[in-house]
Amino acid sequence: MVGMIFSRTDTPGIHGHTRDCTGTRGASRLEEGDIVVIDTPDINRALAQKLIDARVSAVVDTELLSTGNVPNFGPQMLLDAGIVLVENADADLPAKLKNGRKGRLHEGKVLYGDRSIGKGELLDEDTAVTRFTDAREALVDHMEALTGNTAEFVRTEAPLLVDGLGVPDVDVDMDDRKVLVVSPDPHLDDKLKSLRYFIREYDPVIIGVDQAVDDLVKHGYRPRVIIGDPELIAPENLRGAAAVILPADPDGQAAGLERIQDLGIGAVTFPAASDNATDLALLLADYHGASMVVNLGPTVDLERVFDTAQADGAPSALLSRLKVGGKLVDSSSVAELYRVSRSGGGWLWAVLGVIVALVVIVLIAGLSGPDGFVDNLVDSWNNIALRVQDLF
Known part of the structure; x- marks a missing residue:
């Protein structure tokens, strides 16, 4: 072939x-x-x-x-x-x-x-049909187990999901502000670059999750809040945050606590049944009054819910995002608002540039002289006309 x-x-x-x-x-x-x-x-x-x-x-x-x-x-x-x-x-x-x-x-x-x-x-066709049938039966079993796990998670974490019990206080003002949660992602560099105009315009509070903190710093962004395992983050970057939060078991045991103590860095724990730092970061932003939470990281969609490899973390991922609700926006959607079409958007910027240049020229001409604005503008125009005539 x-x-x-x-x-x-x-x-x-x-x-x-x-x-x-x-x-x-x-x-x-x-x-x-x-x-x-x-x-x-x-x-x-x-x-x-x-x-x-x-x-x-x-x-x-x-x-x-x-x-x-x-x-x-x-x-x-x-x-x-x-x-x-x-x-x-x-x-x-x-x-x-x-x-x-x-x-x-x-x-x-x-x-x-x-x-x-x-x-x-x-x-071949026989293999494809067999896989389809087996996957359909396995999916039903998976979803039944997911339903039970979700109910158990709600039973355990209802105080956290309803009233924010256990969410730590941080010395970072998120009330009525936009918050950007950045998690480890294979395409983090490209996604972060696509958000540069959003970050420049709104200056969101940035929460770095796990090793994504180092990537943020590499791109010139300092997260105000860090949440995750400190073993995955460079010490100098841990020291640069206003707040460091360690995911912890319900009994308070947190991975990386000894490292934080050895480095002499202050940190608080976030006890929860989930150890997924991204889920906890979303709940943190919501509890502290964020008006909008932008999630840069792997999305939770139907394919991820169906994925049996994600079974353990699915209840936490689903419920944390349901808690944030309408405030939650995926970073790709925000980036789309700032994307300029290669074929049809460039001329708009060109026209805007010409207009700005003309305004600047008029202002310079009108303000450079001893007389009033209009007289200076007329004199400048006459001078330009005379010079053009001299050329011919």
């Missing part, structure tokens, strides 16, 4: 489901017969339909097309459309690709000519 090989985020209709593996952003579109290389586990129906509409010949995934966490129907749709599926391909395959170069697929191997640049496992 021969086709074009793609692995970029800006492919129309596929961005957001694949990551930019080549470091380039081309403008080519998928064409009939192309081979698509992605790194997306549990390919869903929406993405599958876009690939089908593009009439690709094969999809190679460095992840499992169906992990068993969710009953995703995407692989069956692709197979029904006659598209060859290869999964669990070599993790370094995307780095070896040259976008748009002719390649071929043979028995799970991606080839440039006769040279193999990576291989995976062919996925």
